[in-house]
Amino acid sequence: MSELHKFLFEGLPVRGVLVRLTDSWQTVLAKRAANAETGAYPPAVRALLGEMTAAAVLMQANIKFNGALVLQMMGEGPLKLAVVEVQSDMRFRATAKTIGEVPPGMGLADMANQRNLGRCAITLDPLGRRPGQQPYQGVVPLYDDHREPLNRFSDVLAHYMLQSEQLDTCLVLAANDEIAAGLLIQRLPMHGAANLAGKESMADEAEIGRNEDYNRIAILAQSLTSEELLTLSADKLLHRLFWQETVRRFEPAPADETPRFSCSCNRERVSNMLRGLGQEEANSILSERPLIEVGCDFCGQQYRYDAVDAAQLFAQQTLQPPGSSALQ
Ligand SMILES: [Zn+2]
Numbered sequence: 001m002s003e004l005h006k007f008l009f010e011g012l013p014v015r016g017v018l019v020r021l022t023d024s025w026q027t028v029l030a031k032r033a034a035n036a037e038t039g040a041y042p043p044a045v046r047a048l049l050g051e052m053t054a055a056a057v058l059m060q061a062n063i064k065f066n067g068a069l070v071l072q073m074m075g076e077g078p079l080k081l082a083v084v085e086v087q088s089d090m091r092f093r094a095t096a097k098t099i100g101e102v103p104p105g106m107g108l109a110d111m112a113n114q115r116n117l118g119r120c121a122i123t124l125d126p127l128g129r130r131p132g133q134q135p136y137q138g139v140v141p142l143y144d145d146h147r148e149p150l151n152r153f154s155d156v157l158a159h160y161m162l163q164s165e166q167l168d169t170c171l172v173l174a175a176n177d178e179i180a181a182g183l184l185i186q187r188l189p190m191h192g193a194a195n196l197a198g199k200e201s202m203a204d205e206a207e208i209g210r211n212e213d214y215n216r217i218a219i220l221a222q223s224l225t226s227e228e229l230l231t232l233s234a235d236k237l238l239h240r241l242f243w244q245e246t247v248r249r250f251e252p253a254p255a256d257e258t259p260r261f262s263c264s265c266n267r268e269r270v271s272n273m274l275r276g277l278g279q280e281e282a283n284s285i286l287s288e289r290p291l292i293e294v295g296c297d298f299c300g301q302q303y304r305y306d307a308v309d310a311a312q313l314f315a316q317q318t319l320q321p322p323g324s325s326a327l328q
Contacts, residue, residue, distance in 0.1 A: 013211060046175070
């Protein structure tokens with residue numbers, strides 16, 4: 001079972017989250033491997049998407065945003081797109097799109113940032129967003145302050161946290177085909193609350209990087225190797241890293257808030273997307289083949305429409321409010 005552990009350091013303004021996605025992560029990979037149209041992800045993409053998935057789950061668990069947290073990589077290289085979406089109850093889904101060869105072991109810069117044009121975006125899309133209300137989005141490039149390409153996804157996020165004046169946050173990520181895991185350490189706000197969308201007060205800004213307790217614990221966290229993160233149980237890992245600190249674990253989340261794979265695609269959304277495409281386009285596809293087939297990029301589900309389905313789709317249109325073109 002996938003696990004999520006929250007903890008704090010007794011008496012110190014520091015908290016942490018540890019995530020180990022096992023069955024849920026394996027489901028993401030298995031669904032992709034079973035998709036006859038795409039086949040399995042190349043190994044380098046699996047590793048990156050796993051790290052992104054662990055990171056997105058950590059961030060959502062940390063801020064408990066009432067809506068979807070979407071972590072997105074707009075790549076420039078063979079990796080065109082990688083997306084992870086995590087709901088407030090920790091249901092998540094992930095997908096990636098590549099064009100051309102991705103050799104094993106290819107790094108982030110070669111995969112998605114060959115000319116420093118790759119981007120990473122974090123979007124907070126509130127539940128029940130009103131029409132016209134924009135979700136919050138922060139975007140960072142995949143290079144550092146000296147325009148040097150970053151080769152680790154955790155460095156991209158660290159850069160994001162700095163740029164958006166977040167609370168001091170440190171992330172360690174690793175993934176293989178069995179597990180996507182991550183550790184997040186964050187300094188607690190001294191005054192008021194801060195979240196991914198909000199800035200801190202001036203007093204807090206002055207404290208960034210100056211909290212000795214946080215710095216000590218972050219250095220310990222950074223000493224964690226990928227091997228340890230991927231293989232040690234939560235108990236062993238926290239003990240090995242922080243045996244000199246007093247770590248207080250929170251009760252584990254109930255089963256319905258455990259990270260798990262879940263795709264929100266359905267026929268209604270696909271129908272809306274086809275309505276958005278227009279009747280002319282639909283008819284044009286149907287003039288060349290017997291069915292319109294739309295596959296979900298996240299779970300591989302195929303939605304099929306024959307000429308009768310398509311006719312019904314557009315006949316209903318006048319009776320319905322305009323459809324959204326949300327992600328399938
Ligand atoms: Zn789906």
